[in-house]
Amino acid sequence: MSEQQLREEMVRYARSMFERGYSSGGAGNISLKLPDGTILATPTNSSFGDLVADELSKVTMDGEQISGQKASKEVLMHLAMYRQRPQCGGIVHLHSPWLTALSCLPGIDPENALPPITPYYVMRVGKLPVVPYIRPGSPLIAEHVEKLAAEHNAILLANHGPIISGKTLREAVFNAEELEETAKLYFMLKPFGMNTLTQENVDELNATFNMK
Ligand SMILES: O=C(CO)COP(=O)(O)O
Numbered sequence: 609m610s611e612q613q614l615r616e617e618m619v620r621y622a623r624s625m626f627e628r629g630y631s632s633g634g635a636g637n638i639s640l641k642l643p644d645g646t647i648l649a650t651p652t653n654s655s656f657g658d659l660v661a662d663e664l665s666k667v668t669m670d671g672e673q674i675s676g677q678k679a680s681k682e683v684l685m686h687l688a689m690y691r692q693r694p695q696c697g698g699i700v701h702l703h704s705p706w707l708t709a710l711s712c713l714p715g716i717d718p719e720n721a722l723p724p725i726t727p728y729y730v731m732r733v734g735k736l737p738v739v740p741y742i743r744p745g746s747p748l749i750a751e752h753v754e755k756l757a758a759e760h761n762a763i764l765l766a767n768h769g770p771i772i773s774g775k776t777l778r779e780a781v782f783n784a785e786e787l788e789e790t791a792k793l794y795f796m797l798k799p800f801g802m803n804t805l806t807q808e809n810v811d812e813l814n815a816t817f818n819m820k
Pocket residue numbers: 634635636637650651652653654679680681682701744745
């Protein structure tokens with residue numbers, strides 16, 4: 609895809625997520641890797657609802673601004689994910705309601721906030737580790753993400769929201785949708801308890817599908 613097509617794709621996915629309530633106000637940010645290895649990111653304080661393709665921020669892998677409006681304050685967190693996952697082509701960070709609720713829940717397992725309740729959650733994400741609360745925009749978030757990203761394509765920031773990657777932006781959005789739905793199911797089921805997949809089920813899915 610050309611740079612122009614990728615810019616338009618970012619605008620389109622952002623708008624679609626905005627319209628479905630995945631991000632409201634100026635919350636969240638998105639990035640993708642351009643063919644020349646630089647990163648296209650949403651500008652800071654922009655809304656997913658009305659991004660402009662020509663105004664998107666372009667930064668180097670060192671975080672240096674090349675063009676467009678000033679990049680998201682979380683761009684270092686995105687860069688940490690790209691560094692650790694060479695296969696990664698797109699990233700979304702959301703304040704989507706069910707995952708953000710999960711990020712505030714007492715007693716969640718910091719190594720995995722969501723049990724394996726459905727095959728598509730296992731196939732697309734598998735495990736969701738949690739980074740302790742750190743103020744938005746702090747470079748410390750990037751340090752935590754850097755340590756987890758080689759092993760995990762999605763990470764939950766406590767009392768904040770998720771960061772989710774994919775081989776392309778389209779995959780990152782699909783992974784985000786699956787993860788948000790899984791968090792919603794988790795809350796629906798929590799009062800009743802739930803059957804989870806067995807380790808054998810999980811191993812079979814990982815051996816059969818390669819979606820991460
Ligand atoms: O979600 C956000 C911070 O965590 C939004 O920040 P930006 O507007 O700088 O992208």
